[in-house]
Amino acid sequence: MEYPIIGRVWKFGDDIDTDVIIPGKHLRTKDMQVFAAHAMEGIDPEFAKKVKPGDIIVAGTNFGCGSSREQAPLALKYAGVACVVAKSFARIFFRNAINVGLPLMESDVECQEGDEVEVDLLKGEVRVSGKGTFRGNKLPDFLLEMLTDGGLVAHRKKIQSEQKK
Template identity: 50%
Template sequence: MTDPSTPARAWVFGDDVDTDQIAPSRFIVSSDPEELAEHAFNDLRPEFAAEVEAGEFVVAGTNFGSGSSREQAPLALAGAGVAGIVAQSFARIFFRNCINLGLPVLICPEVGNVSDGDEISMDLDAGLVENHTTGEQYDAEPLPPFLQELVDVGGLKAYTKAKLAADRE
């Protein structure tokens, strides 16, 4: 994963973006993150997959990731190299799938002030989003320590492997 504290471009989306808009079901023939990334936001923003660069951010309004509980949607964004997702609110299962995959997420009510193309960064520990284009900072909800630990180690699978290895020692 790319460091979310490094400023990068924001791709801004609206409210109620569902998992089928993030990773259209007709393209889910694999669980390979890079393959899924080729079709991220295919119908909503067709240019996203070709133009997104590693380290950039997805910014959204309310209820981001609603719809099905499949983890291919956050997996597609991780495969595209997205450094983090900031939204006014998330669908609960999508939010947890991001954590489980090690994809940084922050809930930030003020993120509606971010415009497409603004340079932003995330401070996960402080729960802060900085808009380097406008000079504004927005308070976000920091993750609880255990969830932050899961993100820091790369997700639930990496955490479990490390925990099992430590228990064997």
Template identity: 70%
Template sequence: MSNKKIDRISGRVWKFGDNVDTDVIIPGKYLRTTDMSVFASHVMEGIEPQFSQKVISGDIIAAGKNFGCGSSREQAPLALKYAGIACIVAESFARIFFRNAINIGLPIIEARIDCEEGDIIEIDLENGFVRNKDKSFKGTELPDFLRDILAYGGLVEYRKRKVQ
């Protein structure tokens, strides 16, 4: 992986509400595999059964409060990443989901935004802004060290490179 900072992301929005838990992100019956394509093919089926057939690489999820609540399964952000989700924007994240997402290199930002499903939004991770059409929404800026982890594709690669 490169060490290029991921500061700007743009993509099509998939919209979800509050309290999207890890059981609907990747149902427990699929957790006995380590095959990322299985995770990707069943992502979000607990809330949007056709999601995996409709999502394309570079899409963004916009959600309400407490995204990723429930169990601490790392497979939830992995399923989203391998399905092609480029970033998740949510009003707030469950703490363990937030850290798991950063650890596996899935960009996230806490921001309350106004958008509709299908809108194309732009995310500025460095400055903590999300833009939709002519509106700009201030979110939480990711600290440099978290953006560094994302730039390396996750915590494992980041630590490998830092030790060298």
């Protein structure tokens, strides 16, 4: 994973729950492309058609609230979302995102949909073209390492491989 993560903003408000991130009717599969095709469908039915790889979601408070479904961060990741920045995250969504390798940062960012932003997870900063730099919560090194490795499973495989040497 390269830092900073640079992408175009998709703006959402507060209390974006897992039911709008990936509606329950699409959970009867393990096909990541199905999840991707229906990402954010509950709030923007056209999102999956419009989002481009590398785009970044910027949201308000309590992003990912609701159920503990791991499919919510998977839907965003496989739709091409490179990072989610929000004022705050539901704790289970936060951990699920890290586990599946979806970068995120807690930060109160002032921007508009379509702005280009740079998210620097190493520094805990978000830079918005023409609007400045916003401080965020820097992730602990062990979580950054897990994200860099591609998520929890990939990280554990890497550790096991290193231990066998």
